[in-house]
Amino acid sequence: MPVFTAAVGSVTGLSFLSQLFTGDAFSTHSSISTLINPSKFSKSCLKSPIKRSSFYPPKVSVSGGAKAEESEQVTTGAVEDSPDAIRQARRSADWKAARAYIESGSIYEGRIEGFNGGGLLVRFYSLVGFLPFPQLSPSRSCREPHKSIQEIAKGLIGSLISMKVIQADEENRKLIFSEKEALWSKFSKQINVGDLFEARVGSVEDYGAFVHLRFPDGFYHLTGLVHVSEVSWDLVQDVRDFLNEGDEVRVKIIKIDREKSRITLSIKQLEEDPLLETLDKVIPQDGSVGPDSLGTSNSYNIEPLPGLETIFEELLREDGITDVRISRQGFEKRVVSQDLQLWLSNAPAVDKQFTLLARAGRQVQEIQLTTSLDQEGIKKALQRVLERVP
Template sequence: MTEISSPAETAEGVSTTEEINSQTSPIVLDDLDGLSFDEAIEGTIISFEDGDLVRGKVVKVDKDEVLLDIGFKSEGVIPAKELSIRRDVDPSEIVSVGDEIEALVLQKEDKEGRLILSKKRAQYERAWGEIEAVKERDGVVKGVVIEVVKGGLIVDIGLRGFLPASLVELRRVRDLAPYIGKTVEAKIIELDKNRNNVVLSRRAFLEENQKEQREEFLDNLRPGDVRKGVVSSIVNFGVFVDLGGMDGLVHVSELSWKHVDHPSSVVQVGDEVSVLVLDVDHSKERISLSLKATQSDPWQEFADAHKVGELVYGRVTKIVPFGCFIQVADGIEGLVHISEMALHHVDLPERVVSPGEELWVKIIDIDLQRRRISLSIKQAAEGGEVAAEYQEAFGEHNYDEYGNYIGPYAVADFTPETESQAAWAEYVAETFGAVAGGDDDAEGVGSEEGHDSGE
């Protein structure tokens, strides 16, 4: 390399050769080391192939693409769809001019001679390695929820991770929309690069983090405890109740003392309820609860309020070959055996009663343990003490000194005032042949004399 200085000028105001040399940079004649100019240019350009990862600086951001300077002879183009795993995004939301990013080479030169790059695929390649390492050590990934899809959520963890709806929380979530934009942590439960499949479980993460809390919660829970909770979900076989730390199951058989066709007929999601703890299974972390155990037992209430020999009013609910069932209280049905349906022999129960028919029956047995009540239509015709809940409806003058019902015909000018009174009057008339408004000699239903005449 040789330096050339300008010749000295003699004109006034022009610097001498020494002054010029001292103020200017040297002029380089040849520093190519034998290379041609084109070869020298090529030497300053980085070398790469399709599929390689490169780094560069963002020099321009348009609505459809981003230009990236990676030190190549021309700037690389990143199409908008190759910027992010998120769909329909504005490039300016992903990168800014001056950002240094990594990209994967899709085409070194397309039909138009452009270098085509992809930021999302570079991110994808990096993410797979990291995610595989996390899965290997049973770790946790963190990402932002970017989409709601059929069956769950898509989480940005460097690639698209699928989080099933059933694994978003400890219990199934119906509305997933509020999770959009939220950062969540999850465990990786399935990983298949060939199928581009990553399945996540936030529930597994929550369960792992809440294990100590659950153990402490279960330790403090005892069978027989009564707890308040909120109905969190309803299924065909029962309902789940959030006890403030864990969910317990109320089986359909423990929902009500009455027959339950479907749990939704008893409670709704969000209802606050009191439940009795039936069992705590520490190994399976399961809690069995009862709703009906915290409520009054209608069978016990009926047994406490009634006794054998009393008359009660009921409605025929079902006819069977061996008799009929009669509802005598809310949720309480008793059986009238075919032998107790009439004074005469009965071949077919439907010849004596009809579904929906209302009539008086006598209690002849109460088996609280087996929850069975035996009733008699035949013995009701003999009269007897009317259950307390009916006595007020018929008035004091219709009972003798022992509490036996003697009927409205004991009073000559009696006129039925209620449906129950009218039904009883009709029943007595049909059974004993009495005539409404009969004379003073008419026998009472409950009297010994009346009973004899009825036979």
């Protein structure tokens, strides 16, 4: 029986999936036995080798001289007269093999045969699939940041890449691969919440920045997201004011979604919340500012800073706030600002009491706010009060 071949030729896109197969040998980079039994091709990287040959119809054997000869003639004639059926059977088997890779989560060693404007073209037996550029390992661009993605793609032609099949849609002829998913299978086991990484900023979006994690081997294997809320303790109106592509940063892993292959990172949590303050932090009790640096007199003996009394009155009109009083005051070495500054400490509440700090000149006053509101509710109440107070 003659052996049919796949003519590789030049590849310009996914339309290659419907190309005709003619000739007398498979023109791929491996032998026929490898193509018929892909477990030989990728045995070292598959969790459970997938045999493409198991998807083909079984051969029919016929015994007896004349009958055997007749059967051979009929079979040969069928092959020669129905190349479309043979091609379709081969492609159908390969689509089934692709779906089997998805179901098993196995790694496929794919050879790169070309590229286009959106990604790499990957040989999958008689099919050609697609590996989008965003699904490449981040190390490829981090190692050669001076090269364009097209230059990197050109250098990968002919090489074998470990990847996962992430979509196999035979009806719409979509066979999609991901190198990132293959790396996730290997390297996600090495990370935990709380781990710190040196990293490089990839793309920057309005909602945050995608950051590539550098592992001890020096390569960037995984990518996580630093949400805009985790960029800085300062108000971040535009992520690009703080981060740009190529920046070297240090990040902390704060969440791992192993089911969705997602990592949430934080930059700001490497520093203590600057609003996690009490009077003791603002004015350390080390004796460096004199014996009167901290005062613990009865709150009724402490004269409120100019403007505070009006704010207290307005706060008591807010639903959920039952008491506002000055608990302590201190004196700084220097005048920070003559204007009244008021902020809510992020220190946790104790017995439904939150801490406010007020500063003007050298004086700092610590205020205890008794309320049933949570921290966000207090912030909104303060905002309404400050809008009412001239």
